[in-house]
Amino acid sequence: MSIRPSKAKQQNKYLTGQVIAAFGRRYSIETVSGEIISCVMRGKKGGTACGDQVEYQLTTAGQGVIEAVIPRTSLLYRSDAFKEKIIAANVTQIIIVVAAIPSFSEELINRCLVAAESEKIEVLIVLNKADLVESAQIAMETLSLYRDLGYRVLPLSALQDVSALQPYLSGHLSVLAGQSGMGKSTLLNTLIPQARRATAEISLALDSGCHTTTHSRLYFLDADSAIIDSPGFQEFGLNHIAEENLAWGFIEFHPYFGQCKFSNCRHITEPGCAVIQATQQGKINSRRLSFYHRLLRR
Numbered sequence: 001m002s003i004r005p006s007k008a009k010q011q012n013k014y015l016t017g018q019v020i021a022a023f024g025r026r027y028s029i030e031t032v033s034g035e036i037i038s039c040v041m042r043g044k045k046g047g048t049a050c051g052d053q054v055e056y057q058l059t060t061a062g063q064g065v066i067e068a069v070i071p072r073t074s075l076l077y078r079s080d081a082f083k084e085k086i087i088a089a090n091v092t093q094i095i096i097v098v099a100a101i102p103s104f105s106e107e108l109i110n111r112c113l114v115a116a117e118s119e120k121i122e123v124l125i126v127l128n129k130a131d132l133v134e135s136a137q138i139a140m141e142t143l144s145l146y147r148d149l150g151y152r153v154l155p156l157s158a159l160q161d162v163s164a165l166q167p168y169l170s171g172h173l174s175v176l177a178g179q180s181g182m183g184k185s186t187l188l189n190t191l192i193p194q195a196r197r198a199t200a201e202i203s204l205a206l207d208s209g210c211h212t213t214t215h216s217r218l219y220f221l222d223a224d225s226a227i228i229d230s231p232g233f234q235e236f237g238l239n240h241i242a243e244e245n246l247a248w249g250f251i252e253f254h255p256y257f258g259q260c261k262f263s264n265c266r267h268i269t270e271p272g273c274a275v276i277q278a279t280q281q282g283k284i285n286s287r288r289l290s291f292y293h294r295l296l297r298r
Helices: 106-118 133-148 184-191 243-249 251-256 274-280 286-296
Strands: 015-023 026-031 036-041 053-060 063-069 075-079 084-089 093-099 122-128 152-155 173-177 216-222 225-229
Touching (some): 093 133, 106 122, 106 133, 122 184, 133 152, 173 184, 243 251, 251 274
Parallel strands (some): 122 152
Antiparallel strands (some): 075 084, 216 225
């Protein structure tokens, strides 16, 4: 699999390239020859995102217009009742970055997992600032639930050594996702020093981080691997996922589908619900069922 656009796709009047940065309605495109040009979308055809393969036309030297987005293999985005925010396209792996300090939202982790499962994107959870031993131990106790479910959990310190992460990046178009203050930009700067992403101190008083990344940017690691840094978020809406499909984002529910008394069971309070019974028997962690119920309330 090649992450970069292929010359073989240059088969009509349009040229092809890949979106490597998104600034609102303006995008940086890397051409098949490695040139970077600035583009806008034609008309109001909808948005595009880092990782998209696109067809474009040159208008002047170094500038062009995106005519079409080549069909995607995956699309990671969040949505609420009013708008959608595309995070990245064609990614094969989402790296959910959390930290020992400041505290992270477990609900946001669950929302990211549901979004990833809906698009069949692999998941890696990175616990940053693992050198803060006591806080990291507490964080790992929380994350052990996801490790036990089969999700990969990797503790590291972005300021000290990220070599343990590198094998997980090979052959993937990965996207870094997580709350502000988790150290995504520091992690990226250590992996790719020339990225020079802005970083900021966290607020210990508010137990939160500062929003420093303002736009998404794709960085190539080699011919078959790349990573996208995206702005931090405090909310991750899933309004684009139909209510009846939310349960599929909880992988431990899968063995019990089709065993409920009612075929349209929502796994809330229905009698004969196999998911609820499995939770009562300790086969499903009650925290996960509670997070599922919260998602139903959006």
